[in-house]
Amino acid sequence: MARTRKQGAANIQRPTWFVYGALAAVLVASLFPFYWTLLIGSGDAGTLRDPNMSWIPGGNFIDNAMRVIENPAVNFWKALGNSVIVSTTVALSTVVLSTLAGFAFAKLRFKGSSVLFVAVIATMAVPVQLGIVPLYILMAEYGWTGTLGAVIVPALVTAFGVFWMTQYLQQALPNELIEAARVDGCNMIRTFWHVAVPAARPAASMLFLFTFVTAWNNFLWPLIILDQSNPTLPVALSMLQANYFVDFSLVLAGVLLATVPLLILFVFTGRQLVTGIMQGALKG
Amino acid sequence: MASTHVDAPAQKHTLRQRLGRLDVKASPYLYIAPFFLIFGIFGLFPIAYTAVISLMDWDTIRNSGEFIGFGNFEYVLNDRKFWIAIRNTFSIFALSTIPQLIIATFIAAMLDHHLKAKTFWRMSVLLPYVVMPVAVALIFSQLFADEYGIFNQWLGMIGIDAVQWHKDPLASHWAIATMVNFRWTGYNALILLAAMQAVPRELYEASAIDGAGKLRRFFSITLPQIRPTAIFVIITSTIGGLQIFDEPRMYDTTGNGGADQQWLTVALHMYNTGWGELNFGRASAIAWLLFLLIVVFGLLNFWLTRRLVSSDKTEGK
Numbered sequence: 388m389a390r391t392r393k394q395g396a397a398n399i400q401r402p403t404w405f406v407y408g409a410l411a412a413v414l415v416a417s418l419f420p421f422y423w424t425l426l427i428g429s430g431d432a433g434t435l436r437d438p439n440m441s442w443i444p445g446g447n448f449i450d451n452a453m454r455v456i457e458n459p460a461v462n463f464w465k466a467l468g469n470s471v472i473v474s475t476t477v478a479l480s481t482v483v484l485s486t487l488a489g490f491a492f493a494k495l496r497f498k499g500s501s502v503l504f505v506a507v508i509a510t511m512a513v514p515v516q517l518g519i520v521p522l523y524i525l526m527a528e529y530g531w532t533g534t535l536g537a538v539i540v541p542a543l544v545t546a547f548g549v550f551w552m553t554q555y556l557q558q559a560l561p562n563e564l565i566e567a568a569r570v571d572g573c574n575m576i577r578t579f580w581h582v583a584v585p586a587a588r589p590a591a592s593m594l595f596l597f598t599f600v601t602a603w604n605n606f607l608w609p610l611i612i613l614d615q616s617n618p619t620l621p622v623a624l625s626m627l628q629a630n631y632f633v634d635f636s637l638v639l640a641g642v643l644l645a646t647v648p649l650l651i652l653f654v655f656t657g658r659q660l661v662t663g664i665m666q667g668a669l670k671g
Numbered sequence: 672m673a674s675t676h677v678d679a680p681a682q683k684h685t686l687r688q689r690l691g692r693l694d695v696k697a698s699p700y701l702y703i704a705p706f707f708l709i710f711g712i713f714g715l716f717p718i719a720y721t722a723v724i725s726l727m728d729w730d731t732i733r734n735s736g737e738f739i740g741f742g743n744f745e746y747v748l749n750d751r752k753f754w755i756a757i758r759n760t761f762s763i764f765a766l767s768t769i770p771q772l773i774i775a776t777f778i779a780a781m782l783d784h785h786l787k788a789k790t791f792w793r794m795s796v797l798l799p800y801v802v803m804p805v806a807v808a809l810i811f812s813q814l815f816a817d818e819y820g821i822f823n824q825w826l827g828m829i830g831i832d833a834v835q836w837h838k839d840p841l842a843s844h845w846a847i848a849t850m851v852n853f854r855w856t857g858y859n860a861l862i863l864l865a866a867m868q869a870v871p872r873e874l875y876e877a878s879a880i881d882g883a884g885k886l887r888r889f890f891s892i893t894l895p896q897i898r899p900t901a902i903f904v905i906i907t908s909t910i911g912g913l914q915i916f917d918e919p920r921m922y923d924t925t926g927n928g929g930a931d932q933q934w935l936t937v938a939l940h941m942y943n944t945g946w947g948e949l950n951f952g953r954a955s956a957i958a959w960l961l962f963l964l965i966v967v968f969g970l971l972n973f974w975l976t977r978r979l980v981s982s983d984k985t986e987g988k
Contacts, residue, residue: 400785401785402784406786409781410781410786410792410796413781413796421810423810435816438819484706487703488706491699491702496699503703510714512910514913517914517941517965518716518717519958520721520724521721522717523951524724524734546706575694575698579702604805607917628921628924638809639809646802650798652801653794657798660800664858
């Protein structure tokens with residue numbers, strides 16, 4: 388009896404051809420827009436409107452890409468460099484400051500901690516994006532318009548990050564370890580560094596990835612505060628569209644160029660992103 | 672443990688003890704201070720100050736304003752564009768939430784099998800999530816082109832007239848919702864998959880022995896079990912969904928939300944008012960109205976969820 392039950396369970400979960408077929412269809416649907424982008428981006432100005440467009444990429448991709456890169460209005464290398472700087476700084480700082488705050492909320496006793504933590508949760512629901520008018524005025528007042536600092540500093544830490552690290556450290560960091568470190572004579576910051584940081588590492592690397600992707604994709608605020616001479620990639624792409632709407636092969640070649648860095652990152656870290664999303668879901 | 676030096680207990684003096692106590696007392700506050708500082712200055716203060724500026728006629732050159740009372744609100748609320756933007760925002764939100772949830776549930780159900788190359792399939796549904804909304808919008812705005820777009824070509828092949836994706840309001844909402852769905856469906860499928868895997872396997876086994884088929888099991892066991900997670904997915908998508916900007920802004924080259932505001936959203940309206948017309952007072956009024964809308968919607972959500980959850984409890988045991 389036990390044996391048939393086990394087999395029954397295995398049968399329920401055994402994938403049929405329909406399952407693989409459906410998943411393959413989803414895969415095709417998510418790849419198709421990129422393949423089509425490659426088709427247009429490797430063609431010429433006429434390809435987009437050609438009803439008999441070839442389904443094999445043309446030979447102009449490098450040419451189109453070079454024209455995008457060399458265009459001074461787009462500032463491609465600068466945009467790529469800026470996106471790397473902004474996303475890396477924001478992600479690193481979010482991880483460090485969130486782990487610090489998460490350690491305090493999860494493991495340290497202090498007056499007002501529960502009220503303050505409720506405040507953190509409440510702030511997750513605040514649409515901070517809507518404060519951009521005063522934020523712009525503030526930046527203009529202090530001469531930060533057009534600088535990367537104006538994009539980086541407001542994003543140095545998020546409520547979500549603090550919440551995420553607190554949740555994780557609560558269950559991943561045994562109190563005995565902290566006590567042992569304290570008995571060994573570690574002060575607070577050393578305890579944090581030698582005990583909390585190693586325990587936080589899995590959650591911290593996921594937080595890094597998510598923050599990096601979000602910062603990389605961020606558009607509204609950089610569009611407002613940065614200009615053509617010093618853009619991030621999404622801002623540069625919007626310039627590209629404004630400049631070349633007559634020749635979309637160039638626009639889409641630029642889109643591919645801007646997308647490839649994160650696709651490469653995804654190949655190496657996608658597994659971790661998947662785990663992060665699925666673990667986050669169980670806590671939520 | 673990596674702590675290297677152990678202090679000789681005999682040499683403890685009171686200063687060190689005092690410092691130690693100060694360390695214990697002050698450290699937690701120091702650790703949480705950066706968050707509250709940054710959130711206060713760059714999050715809370717601007718939101719609150721938006722309300723102040725919404726009552727002003729702001730001079731962007733002198734970077735200062737004059738109080739004019741509720742004039743900006745009066746203007747915004749009497750402006751047809753604002754109400755169209757509200758309609759569009761909710762329409763796009765509905766079209767990008769409901770179909771997305773259904774497809775995501777289906778994908779999650781497919782992933783919830785003993786698959787070969789499990790990680791590959793999971794990663795493949797997540798792929799679109801890492802692509803910039805701006806890039807997705809640039810691609811899809813051409814796939815949905817009115818005359819030469821490939822979607823219209825395909826519709827033509829099965830004998831359907833070309834859809835005016837950039838002229839008809841509802842069609843443009845579908846196009847923009849498709850961009851949102853493209854990026855987020857796989858992400859949400861993974862969340863729902865996690866919920867499905869948390870369903871006790873005995874429930875399935877028992878019902879299989881009772882002779883329930885695959886579909887029956889899905890509708891009678893899986894769906895009720897993942898309902899809280901589905902609600903969670905909807906709620907988390909409201910805050911971002913009602914602020915949708917990137918996709919409508921990039922949907923055509925002007926970024927104005929269409930000749931007749933077919934796809935003008937509230938956030939886009941705020942941006943165009945603030946940085947197109949350089950009217951910060953009115954832009955703030957729009958931002959504040961959207962803020963209120965999101966808060967009301969959030970509270971409504973919260974209330975609804977609590978009711979649903981409590982009715983679950985009474986139903987259950």
